[in-house]
Amino acid sequence: MLPWHKLDQFGCTICHRGQGAATTVAEAHNSTLTWEQPILPAKYVESSCGECHRGPLPGTPQLNQGRNLLLREGCVHCHLVKLPDGSTLKPTDDPPSLSHIADKTTREWIYAWLKDPQAYATTATMPNFKLTDDEALDISAFLIANSTPLVGDTAVLKAKALPDPAAGASLYGESFCASCHAVQNAAGNIVGGDIGPELTRVGNKVRPEWLQAWLANPRNYDPGTGMSHYRFNEAQVATLTGFLLAKTDSDRLANVHLEAATPEQIAHGKRLVADYGCASCHEIAGIKKPENFAPELSRIGSKPITQLIFLPGMQHALPDYIAGKIKQPRAFSPGLKMPQYSLTPAQIDSLTTALLSLNERSFTLPPSLAVAAAPQSDYQPAGRPGKLMADLACFSCHRINGHGGDMAPDLTWEGSSVQREWLVQFLKNPGTLRPALIRRMPRFNLTDGEANELADYIMIVYQNPAIDRDSMPLSGYAQGEIELGKQLFYGKYACQGCHIVDIRADKGYIGPTLTHVGSRLTAAWIYQWMRDPQALRPGTIEPNRAMSDEDARALTAFLMSQKGGTALEAAKK
């Protein structure tokens, strides 16, 4: 029972469903499958929260995940989902355009990929369409024949792309490619981020000339890509190309020998592309994005049980039907088009929870009782700095004013938080702030001009109205206050559990390293952070210690005395 939803106000069936009024315990609880609305199995109970609460809640991790998966796994590319507030769910993934695919890869790779995407990359989002050999042959033939070359899509370098494992690995590491891309290691573990595609066998996929052009500037091939435009020089592009091309699986395409495609194959491939709805997700020149390709799911959570066809042995209940459809769509009828996804049981439960919340009751709910989701932000920074931030794909990882990813810190108040000199140095050469993380800010090889332009914009625009960054000095704190702060740091608040100030003695590495924090952050920010960290960054795991003004000032003095670290400071010494 939830403490915030009292039984005498909400009753039972609002959350647990079931038929309502009964005079015996058994009558109320022993759900029978003949009920039009049986009791909701406990593992899907969060779906009821979603009927009224249209946005994420801290108490509904499963519903939140399910709603994210609906947007991220491609569901809403094919299925229309209208919400009670009149909006339509928009996918957040960005499947690549196939209009210039021949620049990027070979027909052999496309053929093998279509047959089994997860055999190429276990983390691939692309589902398995269970195509026959002939279908895969013809679709690959059509995609290659339909592809048009794009100017600048391939590059021939003066520097040769020689595989130099040591130099390549260190450039791959320094550039923090692993922040976004995963690679399967020898033990079979997938290590790295999931923002970009897995690169375990990328050498089997891409053409060398395309990869070189892509590394030089990915925005040429795909203007909307989430990949940053690193300012690599030609030698770096060559080194990285050689390193990535060496990531191959020699068995991968060994048995794929395709004969030249016939016009009939190409024509048949085009029909198959339309039949399977490929253009629902991918842009394909000459193929229109199909509308209403799959059944609308806006009210799937109220689908009457009489309209469902169950699999043998399946419990005759809507949640089981939905979960079964997600788990093995084609099991329901061999002619169905929905492909096979590779979702974990937990992901299937989450998706089912989110789909069950899309029901009639959520539409008929008086609008005054609904708790609206926070409006979607499409914030874009202005002017030249805005263009630069788009080019660097800052929003793939950082969130600003509600827009962007959540892998890296929210930068909405960055201008109040950091010192300008530090920021310029960091943008040019990001140092390690959180030693335990494998996902870090990459070095983009920015020019002085670019780093300064970005820093100026951040310092001026991203300011918290409640913090005057000049209200407290950056240095000159009394020794007594610094000493008191030190005692509080190591004694009363035991900050060394998570942070490092003295690299010889402290070991905590959950929070950022504070060795040179006095040259990095502003005093006004540290002070406010001590008072209420969640007010500055909602959701941060730094605990709010309800610190007195005196303690917060002393800790600020101590932390501001931790100077050094930047190249500028080093030059001054």
Place this chain on the structure above:
Amino acid sequence: MTRSTYGVLALVTAILASSLATSCSRKGPPAPLPKPTAFGAAIIESSGGKQGAQTGAQLPQPLVVQVNDAQGAAVTGALVEFAAAPGVSFDPPNGLTDSSGQLATNVSLGGTAGRYKIIASTLDKASRKIELNVEEIALSYQQSLGRHLNDVYCDRCHNAESTVERVSNYDNLEVKPHPFTDGETLNKMSDADLTAIVSYGGSALGKSALMPAWGNTLSKADVEALISYIRAISDPPSPSAGPVFGKN
């Protein structure tokens, strides 16, 4: 059962299956057990015991058991059957061990929170049943919320195990935190004491200040959820961990 009864049963099943689209069908008769090609002397847990999942949900990892002979060598082709209280399901519910002597099954727990005893059994040469008991934990809604909070706020220090993606902070701490499965210690502490430590920090009960106060960050309901989760997973079980569901 006679041959003709089998025939009738098969006919009925076929009719049921063909009329699926228009009528309700109940689960058919259980599939016959596979015929073992070998017999073991012992059955042991390889992995997948003591996991937690929300009531009715599938455990994140499969339960893997291994059949060994008297010398401790893996036995291929031994029959393993899984059984538990009603409401628990196994996919597959039985099977023969593979070339490394193992059989894996996906376990979905029952609809009531508590601990579920699972029995994995195999037959020895004399057709006697050898049994292995494994316990899995079904978490209530509140306990699942507690687990989610644990993953965000507590696990990095209280769980000594590192993963490739996430390095544990346990070894860095001068005073080691108690893993939440440490029933020996935590079962002796009252809910009120645990609430005080989580809300006001270790210093509140004369323990290490390295445990910070979370009372201004987590709500009262959050702290209750966390403690309910700690109670659910403690080993040995906490007296307030809830019922144990066995086969009968």
